[in-house]
Amino acid sequence: MSRDLRPPVDILHYEIVQEQASALGRMGRALEQSLTRLREFDAAHAHPEDPASMQPARRKLVMEAGDALWMFVVQREASGLRDSRHIMRTYNVPSEVQRCMGLPPSKPAS
Numbered sequence: 001m002s003r004d005l006r007p008p009v010d011i012l013h014y015e016i017v018q019e020q021a022s023a024l025g026r027m028g029r030a031l032e033q034s035l036t037r038l039r040e041f042d043a044a045h046a047h048p049e050d051p052a053s054m055q056p057a058r059r060k061l062v063m064e065a066g067d068a069l070w071m072f073v074v075q076r077e078a079s080g081l082r083d084s085r086h087i088m089r090t091y092n093v094p095s096e097v098q099r100c101m102g103l104p105p106s107k108p109a110s
Contacts, residue, residue, distance in 0.1 A: 020079045027072040031091055034065040038097070066100035069093060073101065 004011060038061040045054050073084050088098060 020075075023075050024072075024079060027068070027075045031065070031068040031072045031087075031093075034061070034068040035091060035093065035097070037061055038065050038094075062094075062096055063100055063103070065093075065097040066103060069097055070102040 038058075041058055041061050045058070069087070072087065076082075076084070076087070087093065
């Protein structure tokens with residue numbers, strides 16, 4: 001039986017840092033997935049003859065990507081990583097997604 005001789009506060013700090021890293025990974029993957037869905041939609045509907053009825057579906061994907069971006073940025077900032085420019089470059093985040101980052105979901109028209 002081995003006994004950890006580190007002070008409990010050090011063990012707790014280690015666990016917190018592990019959870020922060022895990023959360024960052026989850027948020028980063030969620031952002032990648034939402035951006036992939038948006039890019040795939042754009043690639044499939046890039047024809048000029050596509051109907052305007054596709055716009056609500058695309059807008060939903062943009063908003064989902066904006067929400068995923070917001071969650072990732074907040075998690076990074078909570079971990080002490082304050083510069084978001086790296087995310088925008090690395091993940092090639094479209095400006096329209098950046099603009100809707102942190103916006104509350106829009107209510108459907110009645």
